[in-house]
Amino acid sequence: MGIADGKRLADYGLSSERLLLEGKGPGEFEQEVMALEKAVMATTLDKAITWAQTHSMWPDTFGLACCAIEMMAVTGPRYDLARFGMEAFRNSPRQADLMIVSGRVSHKMVPPLRQIYDQMLEPKWVIAMGACASSGGMFANYAVLQGVDRVVPVDIYVPGCPPRPEGLMEGIIRLHERVNAGVPPAYEMNEESR
Numbered sequence: 337m338g339i340a341d342g343k344r345l346a347d348y349g350l351s352s353e354r355l356l357l358e359g360k361g362p363g364e365f366e367q368e369v370m371a372l373e374k375a376v377m378a379t380t381l382d383k384a385i386t387w388a389q390t391h392s393m394w395p396d397t398f399g400l401a402c403c404a405i406e407m408m409a410v411t412g413p414r415y416d417l418a419r420f421g422m423e424a425f426r427n428s429p430r431q432a433d434l435m436i437v438s439g440r441v442s443h444k445m446v447p448p449l450r451q452i453y454d455q456m457l458e459p460k461w462v463i464a465m466g467a468c469a470s471s472g473g474m475f476a477n478y479a480v481l482q483g484v485d486r487v488v489p490v491d492i493y494v495p496g497c498p499p500r501p502e503g504l505m506e507g508i509i510r511l512h513e514r515v516n517a518g519v520p521p522a523y524e525m526n527e528e529s530r
């Protein structure tokens with residue numbers, strides 16, 4: 337797919353907020369892709385976009401319970417999340433496009449969790465890490481949400497209590513495969529959750 341004259345990536349379905357800003361003109365990435373296409377007659381714009389997305393997926397700094405300790409381990413030298421350009425956990429949801437829900441979600445945490453999700457730019461993805469985030473886990477009680485997919489659309493579920501860092505890495509690699517295969521984010525497949 338090529339970019340026709342006068343068109344922008346937003347016209348081809350890429351819906352990040354930055355690209356949708358009125359009157360801002362093409363972003364640097366758009367200009368680079370257009371220049372690359374003109375230079376080498378490339379016809380793989382979709383692949384270039386997904387490659388860029390999967391190699392710069394920045395997680396939000398967001399840990400809820402014991403699973404968060406395992407999540408922190410993936411940034412260390414043993415697991416080296418930097419291999420995927422993902423070691424930069426962002427402190428602002430506006431700079432993040434991946435939410436890793438690492439731990440049980442108490443009902444008290446639901447509003448801030450959803451607010452952080454809403455503040456993240458599109459496209460954005462969610463990984464439910466561990467039994468508690470996925471289903472409430474051992475906490476089958478009134479205080480804990482029985483699955484974070486009740487409040488945000490989830491793309492990948494990582495099983496375990498806690499999942500080892502390898503398990504989270506597996507979930508991240510599966511998410512990259514989905515994006516590379518053109519599978520839309522969960523919120524696009526489930527419009528009610530927007």
Ligand code: SF4
Binds near residue numbers: 465468497498
């Ligand atoms: S899944 Fe296990 S390790 Fe993770 S938050 Fe729940 S109890 Fe803790």
